[in-house]
Amino acid sequence: MTNEATSMDSLAVAERVRSLMSRHGIGKRQQTTELCRILDLSFSQGHRKLRGSSPWTLAQIRKVAEAFGEPPMQLIGAELDDAGVAGAQAHEAQLCVGAFEWPCIAWIGAPLDARSSAEFAAYAHGDHWRIVRCDGMPEANAREVVKIEIHPKRCEPRRMAVAVVDSDGTAADALRTYLEQHGFATTVLDSLPAFVDALRTQTFDAIVTDWSFGEETAAAAIEAVRRSGKADAPVFLLTGDLLTGKASEAEISEVIRRFDVACYEKPARLAILVADLSKRLGRG
Structure with a gap:
């Protein structure tokens, strides 16, 4: 594939670009200005592009x-991409297989009739195209599909879930935000x-x-974690009562030994706490 389109291709690309802009609400008189903005061209250069006289x-x-959130192949078309799809036009469509549908780019060609043989057929539904397997005789208004491209969506990595258990709403909200x-x-x-319960x-x-x-400690809840389906989840214990003597140092020490718990004094230094949390979860 060459980097420069031929003069005939330039005419076809220019036509598709004008059509794309019209679909996105750019009037004919504004199209050259918009193209110049996108490609950083002079007005005369943009004008020649849209006339198809410039490669x-x-x-x-x-x-x-x-710039318009559309697939480049829709502008390139069959002429620049694949000799096997000459005469077909690229369209956004839905590939339908049973109960499942996937967004795709389909190269849609000539109408099909009762004597036609095709593996896939395209049907126009308003402004959209549906692509289905062609089993037997195609239905009325079917068109040949000569090429299909599926572009799976990239899934974002799952965010790790952290439970913050604290009756102090202000402290809990600060930790949640961080x-x-x-x-x-x-x-x-x-x-x-x-x-x-959660x-x-x-x-x-x-x-x-x-x-x-209150009068209760988190010891039983921590034991419940170790008996749960996620028994190896890191547990971080926060307390501000060791220095005041309200919390039993011996009891906390026993929980740390039995259940592999990390302990931080309140108010916790959030950067250090989250760095430790991230390391234990394999994030850093």
Whole structure:
């Protein structure tokens, strides 16, 4: 494939670019100005491009398509891409297989009739095209499909889920905000019963919990984590009561030994806590 289109191709590309701009609400009188803005051209250069008297590079075609969020192949067309699809035009379509549908680019050719043989057929539905397997005789208004391109969507990585268990709403919200800024999905629970209930239906990659909840401690809840389906989830224990003597150092030490828990004094230094959390989860 050469980088420069031929003069005949330039006419076809220019026509597709004008059609694309019209579809996106750019009037004929504004199209040259818009093209000059996208490609950083002078007005005379842009005018020649849209008339088809100036060759198009593939880089320019891609840049125009990307500016309008459309696939470059729709502007390149069959003439520049594949001799096997000569005469067909590229269209955005839905490939339908059973109950499933995928967005695709389909090169749609001539109408099919009762004597035609094709593996796939295209049917126009308003402004859209549906592509289906052609089993037997094609239905009325069917058109031949000579090429299909499927572009799967890229899935974003799953955000690791962290439970924050704390009856202090201000502290919990501050930690949640910091965790979410660093890419974690955070669930705040303000009581131990709420957390234990959540363990029955939710899976957490890590837990950050306060130690004291009135007269109750988090010991039983931490044990519940170690008996859950995510028994190896890192647990971070926060407490501000060791220095005041309200929390039992011996009891916390026992929980740390039995259940492999990390312990931080409140108020926790969030950067250090999240760095430790990320390292234990294999993120850094």
